[in-house]
Amino acid sequence: METESSAMPLVMVAGIRADQVASTAEAVRCSDPAGTALVHHDLREVAQGVVRRLIRRGGTEQVEVLELAHGCVSCTLREDLLPLLRRLTAAPEVTRVVVQLDPALEPETICWALQHVEVDGRPLTTDVRVEAVITAVDAATWLADATGEEELVERGIGGSPDDERTVAQVAVGQVEFADAVVLLGEADDRWTQVRTEAVIARLSPAAPRVRWEPDPRVPSESRLDVPGLLARIPGGARRGEVDGPYGPLLRGQPPLDTDAGVSTVLFEERRPFHPERLHEAIDVLLDGVVRTRGRVWVASQPDVALQVESAGGGLGVAHGGPWLASLAPEQCAEVSAERQVRASLNWDDYYGDRVQELVVIAHEADPQHIVRTLRRALLTDDELAAGEQAWAHYADPFGEWHTDPCGDDPAERSADAAGERRNRS
CATH class of the missing domain: 3.30.1220.10 (CobW-like, C-terminal domain)
Structure with missing residues (x-):
C-alpha cells in the first residue's frame, strides 16, 4: 500500500460555470505543464449514455467519446474516471493530476468515491491524495445562483433527466467544500461584490480567495499564481475529507458579525x-x-x-x-x-x-x-x-x-x- 507521502497529488477544480472551471483548471495544469495531466468528463449528454472525455498532458490533447451502458454520473465515475486515475498514477511521466469537474458534479461526491469505491480491489486513496479542491466562482452571478430555485435540468446541466438538484445546492456545495476559491470577473455593482464575498467567507472561512481575470490575448500577463494560492491553504484544510452526518457544522472560524446584511x-x-x-x-x-x-x-x-x-x-x-x-x-x-x-x-x-x-x-x-x-x-x-x-x-x-x-x-x-x-x- 502506498504511503500518503508517495501518493500522487490531485487537484480538483469545481464550479457552476463550465468556461470558468476550464480556464482555472488549465491555469493549474500550466503551473507545472511537464508532469501534470488534466482530465475532464463532459456530462452534457450523459442522459443519452454519451460522455466526452478530455485528457491533456504535455503538448498532447485527446478527446474520446465514451458510450456507457447506463447514462448517469455514478457510472461515469466507476467505469471511467476512477480507473483512468489509477492508470495515470502508474504512468512515470505523470507527477500530478488535475480533475476539471463538470458543473453538475460536486467535489464531495468525487472525494467520497476516491475513498470508498474500489478499483482493482483497493480505493484510489492508496495512489492519490487530494492536494486541494479549488472552486471557480463567477462574481457576477454566483450569489443569484446560490439563492435561487432553478434546477440543474432547467439550465441544461443536470447529471441525468431525473436530477432534481438545484443550481443553488450545487453552487453552495462546491464553495463549502473548497480549500481555495478563485473569483472571476466583477459583479455589476460593488454591493453585490461585497455580499458575494461575505457569503463565501462564511461558507468556507479557511479557504484563501484570489481574484483573477484570464486574458487570452496576453496569457503570460494574466497567469494565475497557482503555487502561491496552494501555499496559502492552511494546514488544517479539508483536502477532500468528507464529513458524516455527525461531522462538524463549522470549519475554520467564520465571521460571526454581520457584513453587508450577511x-x-x-x-x-x-x-x-x-x-x-x-x-x-x-x-x-x-x-x-x-x-x-x-x-x-x-x-x-x-x-x-x-x-x-x-x-x-x-x-x-x-x-x-x-x-x-x-x-x-x-x-x-x-x-x-x-x-x-x-x-x-x-x-x-x-x-x-x-x-x-x-x-x-x-x-x-x-x-x-x-x-x-x-x-x-x-x-x-x-x-x-x-x-x-x-x-x-x-x-x-x-x-x-x-x-x-x-x-x-x-x-x-x-x-x-x-x-x-x-x-x-
Whole structure:
C-alpha cells in the first residue's frame, strides 16, 4: 500500500460555470505543464449514455467519446474516471493530476468515491491524495445562483433527466467544500461584490480567495499564481475529507458579525422540537437564507437525529442516524473516537448527546427572527414534563421525510435531500 507521502497529488477544480472551471483548471495544469495531466468528463449528454472525455498532458490533447451502458454520473465515475486515475498514477511521466469537474458534479461526491469505491480491489486513496479542491466562482452571478430555485435540468446541466438538484445546492456545495476559491470577473455593482464575498467567507472561512481575470490575448500577463494560492491553504484544510452526518457544522472560524446584511446564525438548544410546530416554522430556513446545515431532535423521534440542509430556495430533511444516547454500550464502541469525544464534551446526564444544532447563513433574513421562530417550535415546559410516552403520540410530518437507512454516499444523500425538497411557494 502506498504511503500518503508517495501518493500522487490531485487537484480538483469545481464550479457552476463550465468556461470558468476550464480556464482555472488549465491555469493549474500550466503551473507545472511537464508532469501534470488534466482530465475532464463532459456530462452534457450523459442522459443519452454519451460522455466526452478530455485528457491533456504535455503538448498532447485527446478527446474520446465514451458510450456507457447506463447514462448517469455514478457510472461515469466507476467505469471511467476512477480507473483512468489509477492508470495515470502508474504512468512515470505523470507527477500530478488535475480533475476539471463538470458543473453538475460536486467535489464531495468525487472525494467520497476516491475513498470508498474500489478499483482493482483497493480505493484510489492508496495512489492519490487530494492536494486541494479549488472552486471557480463567477462574481457576477454566483450569489443569484446560490439563492435561487432553478434546477440543474432547467439550465441544461443536470447529471441525468431525473436530477432534481438545484443550481443553488450545487453552487453552495462546491464553495463549502473548497480549500481555495478563485473569483472571476466583477459583479455589476460593488454591493453585490461585497455580499458575494461575505457569503463565501462564511461558507468556507479557511479557504484563501484570489481574484483573477484570464486574458487570452496576453496569457503570460494574466497567469494565475497557482503555487502561491496552494501555499496559502492552511494546514488544517479539508483536502477532500468528507464529513458524516455527525461531522462538524463549522470549519475554520467564520465571521460571526454581520457584513453587508450577511450573517451567521448559530442555533443550539437542549430540548426537542414539537414536530408539527417545527414543520410550520421550517420555512424560516428558506426565506432570505443562503445555507442551513444541522441536526435536529424531534420529540416524536427520540432515537434518531434528522439532518437538515438548505441551499437557496430548497430544503431537505433526511435521516441522520442514531444519537449515541440511544445505542447500547457495545454499539457505541463501534462509533468513531472523534464522534465519541465530540459528544462527551456536551453530554447531558438525562438527554445524552441529543441537542439542536443548526448553522444558518442569511443574506436577507433577520437573524433574531430566525432564532425566535425556531424557539417557538421547541417543546414548552409542560410538554417537556409530559415525557417521551406523550411525545410518541404527536403527529409527525417528518415521519416519511427520510430514507432509512440513509446511504453513506454523498451523491445518494444529495438525491434523497433533493427528492424531499420544499420550495418557496
